Amino acid sequence: MITTEFVPGSPCWLDLGAPDVRAAAAFYGAVLGWEYESMGEGEDMEGGMFRKDGKIVAGLGKLTEEGARPAWMIYYCTADADATTQAVERAGGTVRVPPMDLDDWGRMAQYSDPLGGQFAVWQPGKNKGVDMVDEPGSLSWTELYTSDAAAAREFYGGLFGWQFQDTELPGGGGTYTLITPSGLPEERMHGGLMELPKEDLALAGGRPYWHPVFAVADCDAAVAKVTENGGSVQMGPEDAEGVGRLAVCLDPSNADFVVLTPTQS
Numbered sequence: 001m002i003t004t005e006f007v008p009g010s011p012c013w014l015d016l017g018a019p020d021v022r023a024a025a026a027f028y029g030a031v032l033g034w035e036y037e038s039m040g041e042g043e044d045m046e047g048g049m050f051r052k053d054g055k056i057v058a059g060l061g062k063l064t065e066e067g068a069r070p071a072w073m074i075y076y077c078t079a080d081a082d083a084t085t086q087a088v089e090r091a092g093g094t095v096r097v098p099p100m101d102l103d104d105w106g107r108m109a110q111y112s113d114p115l116g117g118q119f120a121v122w123q124p125g126k127n128k129g130v131d132m133v134d135e136p137g138s139l140s141w142t143e144l145y146t147s148d149a150a151a152a153r154e155f156y157g158g159l160f161g162w163q164f165q166d167t168e169l170p171g172g173g174g175t176y177t178l179i180t181p182s183g184l185p186e187e188r189m190h191g192g193l194m195e196l197p198k199e200d201l202a203l204a205g206g207r208p209y210w211h212p213v214f215a216v217a218d219c220d221a222a223v224a225k226v227t228e229n230g231g232s233v234q235m236g237p238e239d240a241e242g243v244g245r246l247a248v249c250l251d252p253s254n255a256d257f258v259v260l261t262p263t264q265s
Contacts, residue, residue, distance in 0.1 A: 002133040002140060002190045006077040009160035009181040011142050011190055012129030013075035013122045014212050015059030017068065019253055021046065024060055027251050031225040031259075032137045032214060036060065055131035057138045069203075070253035073110065074142050074210050075122040076160060077129065081107045084121050084159065091155050101125075113155050115148060117208030134215060140260060141213035142179075142191035149177060149195035152208065156193075165189075170241060203256060213258040219245040222259040226251075 006012040018024035025036035028050060034057065038048040047061035063070055078084045081099040088095060088111045096118065097110035106125035112118050122129060132138040146152045153164055161182030166175050179191045198206040216222040219237045226233060226249045234256070236247030244262040251257070 001187060002142075003188070004129065004131065004133055006124070006129050007181050007184065008077055008079050009162055010077050010188075011074055011139065012077040012124070013059070013120075014072055014130070014139060015061055015075075016070070016072050016255060017061055017063040017065070018070050018251075018255065019063045021048075021060060021062050023252060025050075027229050027231065028060075030229045031222055031231070032216070034058070034137065052132055052135075052137040055138075057130055057132050070251070070255040071118070071204075071209065072212050072255055072257060073118065073120050074212060075108065075120040075129075078121040078123050081109045081121055081123040085109050085111075087159055091158055093155065093159075099123075113152065113208065115146060115151060115208050116204070117144060117146060117152070117210060119210055136215050136217045138215060139212050140215035140262070141258075142210060143213060143258065144191070144193040144208060144210050145196050145201060146193060146208035147196065147198045147201060147206070149175070149193060152193050153177065203254070209256070211256045211258065213246075213260050216259045216261055219247055219259055219261040223247045223249065226259075 002011060016024060028034045034050040034052055036048060036050055049056050050058040050060060085095055085099055092114040094112040096112055099107055099109040101107050104125050105127040107123035110120040134140045156162055163180040165178040169176050177193045178189050180186060180189045223233055223237050230252035232250045234248040237245055239245050242263060244260050246258055246260040248258050
């Protein structure tokens with residue numbers, strides 16, 4: 001499970017790059033019950049924070065990178081963004097945004113892995129990360145779809161020291177690799193990765209991509225809100241044994257995310 005006791009290599013922040021900030025704020029407000037708090041002034045909303053029950057759960061910003069697709073960016077905690085950047089380059093990754101300070105909030109950088117999967121790191125300052133996780137309406141899991149699981153394990157394992165555990169999906173669905181931060185027990189698993197053929201990665205032009213999984217109280221109700229508000233469903237809702245009921249969704253700009261009602265233990 002994801003917690004707010006952030007350690008190096010654990011997910012600690014996420015934000016959405018959207019072509020229309022106002023529309024994205026309305027969509028996720030309807031689907032996940034989020035409230036949007038603009039950091040700008042006036043009608044031209046360029047970015048801000050999503051809150052759930054008053055707690056920060058994610059960020060939202062205007063998509064400005066030419067040719068970039070609307071997508072969620074997941075940030076992993078690091079004690080030293082500069083050292084992580086050097087490690088990314090040594091391992092064959094690409095630095096998309098060099099380390100930069102965001103006032104006294106913290107220090108961030110964004111990368112692509114060697115196959116093109118985009119991710120980021122956050123070096124905490126005054127801001128440690130999101131305030132709520134693993135509750136309805138908040139991040140509960142992170143997931144990588146990649147065309148080369150072995151290469152992903154080598155790259156991210158070397159970078160973050162992640163521990164990996166393979167499990168076979170029912171019905172011959174393939175191998176799913178569970179991810180736990182370095183040195184922590186299985187209870188602190190925070191994500192997974194799965195190998196898919198490139199033709200199944202069309203959303204990112206055949207490149208790997210990370211996406212967030214949001215916990216919801218009622219998966220089917222959340223899916224109904226997705227479609228009612230201009231989004232679409234790629235898969236589900238369906239039951240995953242030992243996991244819960246889930247659906248892979250797209251928002252109106254085709255940014256992907258998953259909604260999950262976890263199995264009650």
